[in-house]
Amino acid sequence: MSTDFKQILKEHAPLLGRVAATYEANFHMRQELLQEITLAVWQALAKFKGDSSIKTYILRVAHNKAITHVAYHAKQPRNDSYCEVETPEPSKAKTTDEQLDQQRQIQQMLIHIRNMPIQTRQVVTMSMEGLSYDEIADACGISASNAGVVLNRARKTLMESIQDAQ
């Protein structure tokens, strides 16, 4: 792996982890997806021509890979002994009520995002990663106005679900 690519991957690793979390609830499956996404991004970096920001490009490749993963794994039989842990072991650090509340809200948000149609999920994720309407539209293959409509509807639903969880 070239040093530049490794550096780019390390810088964007948390972003890739967040994308993986919107497609897989199961801890081990999510790790597997994260590996697949990172590998796809690594391969695609060599073809990056600078037409968009590196972040937009990485998010586009990551979502495309995640879609392939969903189609492949949706009907794969799972062994009964397969770990069904949804989240990693909680950290041993002291957890306050406020932090527990926040974790509950994050879980609620992720559950709702995972249930969204692929396009909405992609628009929401990219928006929360700081992409503009134009960048989102370019990555998803839709118009900027459509991206705006999809995002506003999704945000409203998400906010309601998080408020319900409080």
Added chain:
Amino acid sequence: MPNNQDPLSLLWHQQEVQKPDYQALQISWNKMRVKQRFYVLFDVLSVLVAFFIIWFNKEKLDDFTMGLMAIVLLIAISTVIYLTWLRRFSLGWSNQNTAMYMQQLKKQLENNIKIANLSMHSGWAIIVLLVTFYGGLYIYEVFTPDQLLKKIYPTLTIHFLLLPSIWFWAKRRKQRFVKELSELNKILEL
């Protein structure tokens, strides 16, 4: 960067995330490259074997065997070209926009089903070729019946074991791609 005014964005960036395993990634990358090179090598060899048999034995082979080997070579070349054409979507398009990516993924899965079908039915083609080959050798009296039988037995044994295995392998692949396509169609309909 998170938008500090947006509660959703703040929450989004506060989630704990898993990290990729870079060592495992390097291993996957190496494996993938070996696998891709193996596929290309296998395709090229399937053409070259028939070619070299003809080339190095052109003076020893009878007209019938030469003709049949030339036909096999033509079929092999056409098949390799067709398979490469069917696999064309699987190379270098992961960076396209998602709407286009999903359409191409669908097309590639449809093509993968065609490739699996071709692999399944290649067994029948091999049987037809073998019957034609040995039938021709008998009719044109290239070998005595005893010599011919000595050649037929090992060939039949190998194909008796090999062809059903290829058929089951291709059938499982076809079932897998049909399921994947069905899931992808569901995603597209959402």
